[in-house]
Amino acid sequence: MEGVISVAVVEDDPTVREAVGEYLRAHGYAVSSFGDGVSARTALREAVPDVVIVDRMLPGISGDELCRELRAVSDVPIMVLTALGEVEDRIDGFAFGVDDYLAKPFSMRELSMRVAALVRRSQVAQASAGELRRGAFVIDLLRRRAWVRGQEMTLTGREYDLLLFLVRNEDRALGRDEILREVWGWTVGERSTVTVHVRRLREKIEEDPRDPRHLLTEWGVGYRFLARGDG
Incomplete structure (x- = not known):
């Protein structure tokens, strides 16, 4: 991945969605935001961004189902945001293919650092695979x-x-x-x-x-x- 890094934020809480989007944009990311799983699924079928941030509890289709569908066709880094912070919940998330897990409430700085880490890992994996x-x-x-x-x-x-x-x-x-x-x-x-x-x-x-x-x-x-x- 070169140039501006794109991030899709799928979050039904408009306050959280807007805050995350504004913070990431201020740090140089191109952000697309979605308030439900159905609209996100449609957009992600057209073009997969560099990182996807998904809330587990979404209207329409769940964040879990969205992650499963996305992982079936892409190895894009996925971070899950959720109020479900128990160990069992995090294990469930990793089982269907997410790369990172951040429980609410969270700090924007930690979110940004985790996104950057996902990008770095993805860049290394792509370089070793010879893919752009x-x-x-x-x-x-x-x-x-x-x-x-x-x-x-x-x-x-x-x-x-x-x-x-x-x-x-x-x-x-x-x-x-x-x-x-x-x-x-x-x-x-x-x-x-x-x-x-x-x-x-x-x-x-x-x-x-x-x-x-x-x-x-x-x-x-x-x-x-x-x-x-x-x-």
Whole structure:
């Protein structure tokens, strides 16, 4: 994980949800917040953040069930927040795949430190596995394969190189000349080459290439890539 770390906070208590979100944003995290398990499940199916913080007692579906579903498809670090602080409750949480457990009431500083620790462990695990994960995208650096929203893409060698460059430079305005230089290795070349490859890549990564959510045109500059489709 490079760049801004994204955190999803799933908490039905609006006071806790807003306080956690504000604190993490103030410490440099990108935070998305959800007040129930159903809306969180829908969003997390579209794009998995770098860390998920879940309250066990949620309306709609429980935090436990949300964690089970998420763990079945992703190894994203999960921290559980709960008023249930007994040892048996914590053991239950670890049994369905959470990585950390913080009982209420808790200090925001401890929460932030635990999130940072989860991020560090995840970065080490990804590096050893040769994977780059960002939002809806997973890239296998060793085998040069890539997935979006859980589906493997069929990419040419140049399309893979372009996608990797975009993912590594998420949320940066990238000019066509820079892309030509870094992806093609050309100091002089036709900018239309980039335009054609961007169009082809959009057809493979976007749900609707006519209304792109990931690979956006930055007018007057070039392109901007958003792995989580927030455009």
